[in-house]
Amino acid sequence: MSTTKRRLIVDGVRLDGRKVDEIRPIKIECGVLPNANGSSYVEQGKNKILVGVFGPREMHPKHLADLRKAVLRYRYHMAPFSTDPRRSPAPSRRDTELSMIIRNALEPALFLERYPRASIDVFAEILEADGSTRCACTVAASVALVDAGIPMRDLVVACSAGKIDGEIVLDLNDVEDKEGAADLPVAYMPKLGKVTLLQMDGVLTQEELDKSLQLALQGCKKIYEFQKEALKMKYGKQGEKGSVEQD
Amino acid sequence: MGIVLSKLLENRDFVVPGDVLAEGDLRSGENTYRLRGKIYATRVGLVEYSRGVVSVIALEANYEPRIGEIVIGMVVDVDLSGWVLDIDGPSLAFLNVTDALDEPFKPEMVLPNVFDLGDLIVAKVVNIGRDGTPKVSTLGLDLGRVEGGRLVRMTPSKIPRLIGKKGSMVNMILKETGCQIVIGQNGIVLVNSRERDMMDLVVQVMQKIESEAHTTGLTNRIYEFIREMKEKRRR
Amino acid sequence: MSSKIRVVSGLNRARISAALSQGKREDGRGLSDFRAIKIRKNVLDKAEGSAEVFLGGTRIIVGVKIDKGEPFPDTPNQAVLTVNAEFTPIASPTFEPGPPDEASVELARVVDRGIRSSEAIDLEKYCVVPEKTVYVIFVDIFVLNHDGNLIDASALASLAALMGTKLPKYNLEEDKLKLSDEREPLELRDLPITVSVVKIGDNLVVDPTTDEEDIMDTRITVAVNRDGHVCALQKSGSVGLDLEEIKKAIGIACEKATEIRNLLMEG
Numbered sequence: 001m002s003t004t005k006r007r008l009i010v011d012g013v014r015l016d017g018r019k020v021d022e023i024r025p026i027k028i029e030c031g032v033l034p035n036a037n038g039s040s041y042v043e044q045g046k047n048k049i050l051v052g053v054f055g056p057r058e059m060h061p062k063h064l065a066d067l068r069k070a071v072l073r074y075r076y077h078m079a080p081f082s083t084d085p086r087r088s089p090a091p092s093r094r095d096t097e098l099s100m101i102i103r104n105a106l107e108p109a110l111f112l113e114r115y116p117r118a119s120i121d122v123f124a125e126i127l128e129a130d131g132s133t134r135c136a137c138t139v140a141a142s143v144a145l146v147d148a149g150i151p152m153r154d155l156v157v158a159c160s161a162g163k164i165d166g167e168i169v170l171d172l173n174d175v176e177d178k179e180g181a182a183d184l185p186v187a188y189m190p191k192l193g194k195v196t197l198l199q200m201d202g203v204l205t206q207e208e209l210d211k212s213l214q215l216a217l218q219g220c221k222k223i224y225e226f227q228k229e230a231l232k233m234k235y236g237k238q239g240e241k242g243s244v245e246q247d
Numbered sequence: 248m249g250i251v252l253s254k255l256l257e258n259r260d261f262v263v264p265g266d267v268l269a270e271g272d273l274r275s276g277e278n279t280y281r282l283r284g285k286i287y288a289t290r291v292g293l294v295e296y297s298r299g300v301v302s303v304i305a306l307e308a309n310y311e312p313r314i315g316e317i318v319i320g321m322v323v324d325v326d327l328s329g330w331v332l333d334i335d336g337p338s339l340a341f342l343n344v345t346d347a348l349d350e351p352f353k354p355e356m357v358l359p360n361v362f363d364l365g366d367l368i369v370a371k372v373v374n375i376g377r378d379g380t381p382k383v384s385t386l387g388l389d390l391g392r393v394e395g396g397r398l399v400r401m402t403p404s405k406i407p408r409l410i411g412k413k414g415s416m417v418n419m420i421l422k423e424t425g426c427q428i429v430i431g432q433n434g435i436v437l438v439n440s441r442e443r444d445m446m447d448l449v450v451q452v453m454q455k456i457e458s459e460a461h462t463t464g465l466t467n468r469i470y471e472f473i474r475e476m477k478e479k480r481r482r
Numbered sequence: 483m484s485s486k487i488r489v490v491s492g493l494n495r496a497r498i499s500a501a502l503s504q505g506k507r508e509d510g511r512g513l514s515d516f517r518a519i520k521i522r523k524n525v526l527d528k529a530e531g532s533a534e535v536f537l538g539g540t541r542i543i544v545g546v547k548i549d550k551g552e553p554f555p556d557t558p559n560q561a562v563l564t565v566n567a568e569f570t571p572i573a574s575p576t577f578e579p580g581p582p583d584e585a586s587v588e589l590a591r592v593v594d595r596g597i598r599s600s601e602a603i604d605l606e607k608y609c610v611v612p613e614k615t616v617y618v619i620f621v622d623i624f625v626l627n628h629d630g631n632l633i634d635a636s637a638l639a640s641l642a643a644l645m646g647t648k649l650p651k652y653n654l655e656e657d658k659l660k661l662s663d664e665r666e667p668l669e670l671r672d673l674p675i676t677v678s679v680v681k682i683g684d685n686l687v688v689d690p691t692t693d694e695e696d697i698m699d700t701r702i703t704v705a706v707n708r709d710g711h712v713c714a715l716q717k718s719g720s721v722g723l724d725l726e727e728i729k730k731a732i733g734i735a736c737e738k739a740t741e742i743r744n745l746l747m748e749g
Contacts (some may be wrong), residue, residue: 007422013350029324033626034539034627034629035571035572035574035575035625035627035628035629036572036575038307039572040408046527048526050572050626051572052571052572052573054571054575055337056309056336056337056606057307057335057336057337058337058338058339067378070337070495075571075579076572077579079543079568079622079624080545080547080566080620080622081526081532081545081546081547081620081622081624082526082527082528082545084528084547085530085547085549086549086620086622088565089568089622090484090581109264109265109536111280114337115337115338115379116376116378116379117338117379118337118338121571123570123571123572123579125570125572125624125626127526127543127545127624128526128528129528130528139530142433146263146264146290146307147291147307147309149290149291149305149307149308149309149402149404150264150290150402151264151278151290151309151606152285152289152290153264153265153280153282153287153289154264154265155264155265164322184298189265189277190265191266191287192265192282201257220644227263228263231263231291232261234306235261235306235461244437367493393491393493394493395496395497396493396497397497397508443497443500443506447508447510450508479567
């Protein structure tokens with residue numbers, strides 16, 4: 001019995017009701033974990049991610065320390081109940097790869113040379129996964145690092161684009177990623193204009209690739225506003241000028 | 248040369264890392280960096296333009312030890328020449344035996360008998376080594392091992408709020424509660440009192456300051472809070 | 483605030499013990515008082531059951547996932563229940579990433595024991611095809627913030643998650659199992675509540691904070707079923723307990739279990 005592939009877009013509307021260039025509803029909070037130096041919580045569509053940051057602190061074990069700069073360690077980890085079906089709690093090769101590329105996406109934004117022999121540890125726990133989690137994790141990590149007061153050159157924001165049913169779309173969810181033709185996650189430092197994470201899975205012509213990249217960057221710009229808002233929200237009502245040492 | 252108005256934002260505007268604060272003439276101050284003629288924020292906070300310098304008053308900043316600061320740390324290692332302290336900073340700190348003892352060091356002295364693993368120490372940062380290791384000293388008034396009290400951990404960037412302008416906040420708390428308070432710039436604060444109730448009250452006060460550090464009128468509200476709690480305990 | 487700096491046991495011990503002898507704890511609670519408990523049910527979409535519990539600052543999230551699989555050879559007609567706990571590194575600077583350590587394994591096994599011994603789940607009911615296919619019930623405990631008493635919070639969250647669990651139904655059609663669209667709620671025949679009591683000097687204290695756990699002599703965890711009977715016990719730590727203390731601890735646990743069960747049933 002053959003299975004006909006279902007349509008992912010019908011009359012310009014995707015399965016979850018979005019248009020081709022819409023990102024999923026997104027919510028970002030920071031300062032949510034009392035035992036971490038910095039933390040954030042991101043919900044993007046059905047993605048639910050918690051990130052905790054520790055450091056900079058002296059590196060343990062010593063032999064992993066770099067004498068000239070801090071070492072950034074990033075751990076991408078999915079809870080067993082985060083997917084359907086359940087996944088094993090043990091780290092998979094995919095977890096290992098994603099941990100590395102997200103680390104690489106964040107490093108250019110950090111002043112690692114300021115803290116020789118130290119480690120900056122970023123732990124992402126994915127409570128619920130629904131596609132483009134590496135992007136949401138990067139978005140969350142960036143906010144958590146700022147929340148920890150660690151100096152950065154720029155925020156790092158990320159978003160995916162891809163091709164489904166012949167159309168270039170923004171912010172793929174799990175179904176679109178699995179059943180679509182291509183998936184392109186991108187991370188970006190918006191003020192410095194540098195791409196720090198770029199992967200592609202699937203097939204795209206050069207023109208489609210260009211269009212996808214542009215669309216992903218547009219998505220990044222939108223998500224950047226949510227990152228800023230989350231950081232601002234911690235300090236009171238929007239627009240209210242803060243006071244620091246005065247009464 | 249004419250004055251080039253190069254600031255891009257208003258004083259006390261909220262900024263995040265990467266925000267462009269100025270172009271051209273201004274100097275890059277605290278929590279900013281310069282790249283190709285533009286000055287960017289490195290931490291989340293409020294931008295300040297003052298006397299030709301643009302800086303950011305950070306709302307969140309990881310602790311970086313500076314010479315002259317008082318810190319409270321824990322002994323995590325003892326070796327032949329001194330003690331290694333965890334002061335919650337990017338590096339462990341070192342307390343050389345010559346910076347801890349009033350008397351000259353004799354080889355038969357057993358270092359763990361002076362300060363042992365797990366001891367809490369109040370020390371002063373006297374030097375920062377080339378590799379970034381802070382060197383501390385316990386020679387001086389009110390420095391040395393902590394003998395009693397409760398420990399509160401605050402975010403280091405909120406310590407100035409605990410102290411207040413010219414000590415206004417902490418002095419008010421000291422006066423109203425009669426507690427001893429030792430403030431480590433690294434965010435570790437020690438509270439001690441013979442009256443346990445007062446000690447617990449001060450701990451609560453600090454938790455309140457931690458969560459409301461960014462608001463206005465805090466000193467007054469804390470004063471009212473202390474008064475209210477003291478009333479409650481009287482009844 | 484990330485810090486491995488903890489006030490040394492000696493300093494804390496003297497002060498906390500002195501306060502306990504006068505019936506006081508540092509956060510103002512009595513020796514038998516639990517901190518504020520908040521239970522949120524059905525917090526995760528991709529899990530068949532879920533719950534989040536806040537106990538003071540301790541925060542636990544539990545996801546229940548249901549699968550079908552082969553039964554264990556020694557219990558061919560019983561569903562499989564498996565409880566797993568993860569002390570995530572975001573919960574405390576003292577938690578390192580990696581495979582479960584003895585504390586997290588102990589926690590998972592103690593929570594499992596409470597559910598299993600009380601027979602809260604009729605495992606035979608959830609056998610689909612005897613000796614071949616049974617339901618596999620995964621209870622995954624995720625510690626999100628550590629502020630003491632992880633066991634009680636985890637057991638409570640696990641139970642709350644099970645309470646809201648919906649099992650996918652399997653229909654036997656011509657010798658093949660087909661997953662139907664129907665969902666049926668998991669039936670719980672009991673609500674075992676876990677209460678941990680720690681001994682600090684001569685005092686028995688309920689729902690310890692991390693400071694109290696640091697200086698405790700030993701801990702005894704008691705699971706109590708709806709009839710008020712003890713269905714699991716675990717003593718953890720290397721200082722001995724005498725019979726009087728054990729009896730007293732169990733008495734306290736039974737009393738608190740009723741309170742907490744009422745809270746669970748309200749929400």
